[in-house]
Amino acid sequence: MKKLIVALILGTLATAAHAQQANTPLTKVRMAYDGFSMTSAPLNYAVQQGIFKRFGLDLTPTFIGGGSMLTQAIVGGSLDVAQNGYTPAIAAAVQGADIVIIGGIANTLPYQLAVKTAITSAEQLKGKNIAISRYGSSTDAAADFALAHLGLTRKDVNVLQLGGASTRMAAAISGQVDGTFEQYPDTAEMTRHGFHVLVDLNNVVRDYPNTSFVTTRSFLKLHPDIVKKFLMAMATAVHELKQNPDIAIPATQKFLSVKEVANVRAAYESYSKAYPDRLDISVKGIEGVLKKLGKKEPKAAMFKPEQLVDTTTLDQLEREGFFTKLLGPRS
Numbered sequence: 001m002k003k004l005i006v007a008l009i010l011g012t013l014a015t016a017a018h019a020q021q022a023n024t025p026l027t028k029v030r031m032a033y034d035g036f037s038m039t040s041a042p043l044n045y046a047v048q049q050g051i052f053k054r055f056g057l058d059l060t061p062t063f064i065g066g067g068s069m070l071t072q073a074i075v076g077g078s079l080d081v082a083q084n085g086y087t088p089a090i091a092a093a094v095q096g097a098d099i100v101i102i103g104g105i106a107n108t109l110p111y112q113l114a115v116k117t118a119i120t121s122a123e124q125l126k127g128k129n130i131a132i133s134r135y136g137s138s139t140d141a142a143a144d145f146a147l148a149h150l151g152l153t154r155k156d157v158n159v160l161q162l163g164g165a166s167t168r169m170a171a172a173i174s175g176q177v178d179g180t181f182e183q184y185p186d187t188a189e190m191t192r193h194g195f196h197v198l199v200d201l202n203n204v205v206r207d208y209p210n211t212s213f214v215t216t217r218s219f220l221k222l223h224p225d226i227v228k229k230f231l232m233a234m235a236t237a238v239h240e241l242k243q244n245p246d247i248a249i250p251a252t253q254k255f256l257s258v259k260e261v262a263n264v265r266a267a268y269e270s271y272s273k274a275y276p277d278r279l280d281i282s283v284k285g286i287e288g289v290l291k292k293l294g295k296k297e298p299k300a301a302m303f304k305p306e307q308l309v310d311t312t313t314l315d316q317l318e319r320e321g322f323f324t325k326l327l328g329p330r331s
Contacts, residue, residue, distance in 0.1 A: 209285030
């Protein structure tokens with residue numbers, strides 16, 4: 001009888017707590033991202049599964065094309081938090097803008113070198129035409145890493161700048177080029193047209209400054225609780241996305257408007273291994289960005305990576321046991 005009474009009391013308390021939580025007003029957060037890609041899949045998953053609401057946030061991300069425009073929106077105060085490229089955020093910070101990196105969501109270089117199936121070795125790639133978007137782009141960086149991995153240099157192949165993914169893919173399929181640098185799910189689509197992956201940069205470059213979460217130092221100082229809840233929600237989204245492919249794959253397919261579910265499944269399998277569980281920041285990658293910026297902007301040489309990040313919130317979540325509870329102890 002006592003056990004029944006205790007159970008009834010606990011059930012009543014749980015119901016009351018749930019009702020109180022449901023009636024608690026959500027905190028509005030202005031947030032944006034800069035790309036429809038697999039990098040944004042966890043963000044979309046968080047929205048679709050109501051994860052932000054679980055943490056008391058009213059958050060509907062806005063798409064803003066281009067990292068520099070997104071950076072301006074953060075610095076100008078029209079956004080509270082953003083999912084943005086490391087490079088535009090760092091470039092702005094070097095110029096004195098109030099912007100700081102608080103977490104990472106993509107710390108790999110997510111490109112694959114897709115080539116004709118007849119090309120199976122570095123030697124067979126010599127003299128061939130390889131497509132990138134443009135010089136100085138992420139695909140250009142991917143070319144450098146891939147060629148180095150294969151033991152080749154730019155002199156061994158013809159690297160052609162052809163523009164966007166659709167143009168590169170069309171050129172490859174029509175035979176104008178022998179290979180192209182693409183991301184999943186586009187890479188999976190290429191395999192449907194007689195191509196295969198010769199180099200997957202996700203497996204080669206493990207600490208690359210791709211995409212981060214940013215805010216301003218002033219917002220972090222005034223609203224540490226909001227930043228904390230945001231990062232908790234995103235870490236939860238990454239974890240649940242990895243655990244629930246049956247939910248994540250259809251949601252991502254709809255988000256990216258991809259026709260073939262097999263392409264999205266391949267993208268999911270590639271990216272789900274790369275999302276950082278603890279939203280780790282690519283500090284080593286930031287060092288590389290600063291060196292590259294330093295060639296054109298002397299101010300960059302005055303900065304150390306640690307000056308451009310604030311891990312206060314992530315460190316707090318680690319100390320409080322949030323990540324251990326969510327993921328288990330570090331392996």
